Each structure stands twice: as C-alpha cells, then as structure tokens.
Amino acid sequence: MYQGGLRHKVFGRDGIIWIPRPPHGRYNPPLLSHCVESGMDVCAKALGRPVVRVMRALGWLTLMIACVSAGHNAWASDEPATWLTAEKLKRLHPPSRLSAEGDLLTATLPRTSVSRHPFYGSVEAYSPLPPRRKPGEVMPLLGHAIPPQVAARLMWVPSQFFSGLDVKTPVLVVRGAHEGPTLCLTAAVHGDELNGIEMVRQVLFGLNPAKLRGTVIGVPIVNMMGFARNSRYLPDRRDLNRYFPGNPNGSLASRFAWAFFNDLVRHCDALVDIHTGSFHRTNYLQVRADLSQAPVQELARSFGEVVVLNSLGNSRSLRTAAVMQGIPAVTLEAGEPLRLQKSVVREGVGAIMTLLKKRDMIEHSAFWREPAPAIYASTWVRAQSSGILFSQVKLGAKVEKGDILGTVTNPVSGEKTRILASHAGKVIGMALDQFVLPGFAAYHLGILPVPPPDPLPPPLPAPTPATEDDGLED
C-alpha cells in the first residue's frame, strides 16, 4: 500500500515493486521485507533474502543492477505509484466487503442516458448503470473491491465462455485518493491495432494513485483472441466493433461484446476507445466523435491540439453503444495496424494526459492552457483504376483542391492514373503504398474549417451515417 513520501518504482519482467525512498536515499528495510514476503515483487523474490539484505545496505542502485543481472529487465525511476496484483488486493480487501454493494446499488440514481438517437432510433433496454459512489467507498469491479488510492491488475473473463476456452483479459485499474470521474481506456478491440496497447500501458503506469482524482480503467487488449492471431477479427471472423452492446444469446462476437459492456464499460463515466487505420492504411492522430451529442463534444474537445472528426461511427461500435447508454465516448485513431509506432504512441499518450488534466483528474501547472482542437468534416478519395499506388503526399499534409495525392500505375500496361484531391484540406488518413483496385479508399481528407467558438460550441448536426462498411470506420 502506498504510505506517502517519495519512492522508486522498480519494474520486473513479471511484477513491480514499490519501495519508499526515505530522505537518506536508502530503502525502508521493513517495507522492502514486506514486499518480498508478500510476493509482490518477482524480481526481489527471485533474488532471495540474502541478496535483498545486502541491497538494503547498499541502496536502490544496487537493487536495480541486481535485478537487471538476474534477467528481470528491471529499472528504477522516481515516478511514484502503487501496483497490486489481484491476489494481493483480495488479501487486503476481501471480496466479502462487496456484500455492501447491494445497498450501494439502490442508494443513488442511475445516470441519464440518451433515450433516442437521431439515426439509430430508440435505445435498447439496457440494465441501469451502476451508481456513483460515496467518498471513500470501495469500488466493486470484476469481483474485487477497489479501495481509494490503489493501483491494481485484474483479470476479466467473460462469464459466457466455457471453462478451458475462456480468455483472460488483463484490466489495469488506478483509483485515486480523491473522488472523481471514472475514465476508461480501451485498445485493440481490433486485435491487430497495437499502438493503443502501449498508450494504455504508459498512461496507467504513469499515474500516481495518491494524486489522482477519480479512477482510470485501462484494458490494453480487448480482443485478446484476435491479438493472439495478429487479426482484426474474432475467431469467427466477426468484427467485434460491429456487435456492441451485444446480446447474451447471440453470436460469439455478440456474447463477448455483451459481457465486456456489462462487466466493464458500464462502470465508466467516459470512454476513449483507441484504434488505428485498417487494412494497410494509416491515420493521423485524431479523435472521432458524434459532435451532435453535447457531452461527447465536450469530451472530444479535451484532447488538446488534436484533429477532431465529426463522425457518427458504426451503430454497433463500442463508442456508439456507450454514447447511447449515456456514457460520453470517442475513438482515438493513431497510426497503422500491425505496428508499434513510438512517435504515434508518444502523441497519443500526450493527448490522453491532456484529457486527464482538462478533467482535473491530474494536476497541471497554473500556466497550463487548454490547447484548441481542430474540428473537421471529412471525405474519402478513392482510386479510380487498378494498379500499384505510390503516394506523393505525407500523412498530415495540407493539400489544395486538385493537388496530386498519388499515382496508380498499371503493372502490365504501364498506364499511370493520378489521384487528385477533391477538396482542400489535411490528409488525416491514407493508404500505404500497395496494389489497389478501383474504388479502394486511398486518402482521407479532413476539410477545415468548422471553427470552434469558445468555450463550447452548440452541438453540431449529426454526421451522415456511412452507407458502406469497408473498414474505414473505427
């Protein structure tokens, strides 16, 4: 448990230990022993007590070196936090305390949800959202009781699956010392979209429960079955992001979506679902949101200087299902599928941290100013012939109407066809160089401007829903 004061964190390959850094720069021996005895730290445990005893005397640098030499890839930093495994959490806060949950559930009113959506009609009969907690109360989540000021690693197992076939999905939770909203970050709903996985990890492991207001729940890999196969889809070839909020008696995708939505998403006050481009396309960092919904617009404008695209999303996507349940939700699109892109991850983490600051969940400097996002409408420019596409523009480039975006060359006849910009705007998504067929969506142009007046513009009209599903939506 976090007990105040500065500390070093030491990562091990399989676990993390949190060790206080007292003013004289040596570790606190009783707490170090406690961590080792309670099995919190794989690294220190593997090293054994004699080594730890020597380390106690020599200080943190020795511990770091010893961990690395033992093959634990460990290092130390000054970022304070506390991480507990689910087992440790259970010992400290037995699930019996969850028996109070029943009283809690009836104590407060459920949040209001959208009763009718302009395009998707009336909202289906959902179960009511869990109520807001009173200060200091434990947060019931996945069978655990999460107290304030703690970080925990839990496992979500969809109750619908047969034993032996169930897929354990790690869930990271950081609950702050102070009451506040619950923000959920989900990634890899499409199993081949990797950038979001690292963004969720960096954000969650960078939070200090002692200073956080509210809770952040991060699911780095929602579609574990797709991820394991480098695939966008579930094993039944269904796109999970077309089956929310799901159905307990439906297809595999539908059951999985239903369980995920009910077990986790319903605990969120806001949701950011992280995606990348699909099918050999890349996306400029952008927030996609249905700006006709005022709470969604407010959320979308909290990421700082990030392109915001007014987009309805698929009616069965996670974000639409959440919005219809009354949970403001957006997707954050970043980069290419099947790749981990360091610079894209850095930008994405920056955008999410800006959101946390804007929502007063973490501290920010008195001189910090909210950067203004750019709001775009958009259009796709498609290839008109088949052949090999070579682009002449880069992602994020500003183009004028009629500018050459790329060339499609027929490999047999050598005939070249240019693809021209249909509008002036910014390239917010594009195909990687590849073989294309007529109709292939090659360039996504963001069309400025829809100038956002301060502080919050009136909600925009709902964007037109897409008529085709060729993987261009999140």
Ligand SMILES: [Zn+2]
């Ligand atoms: Zn996706």
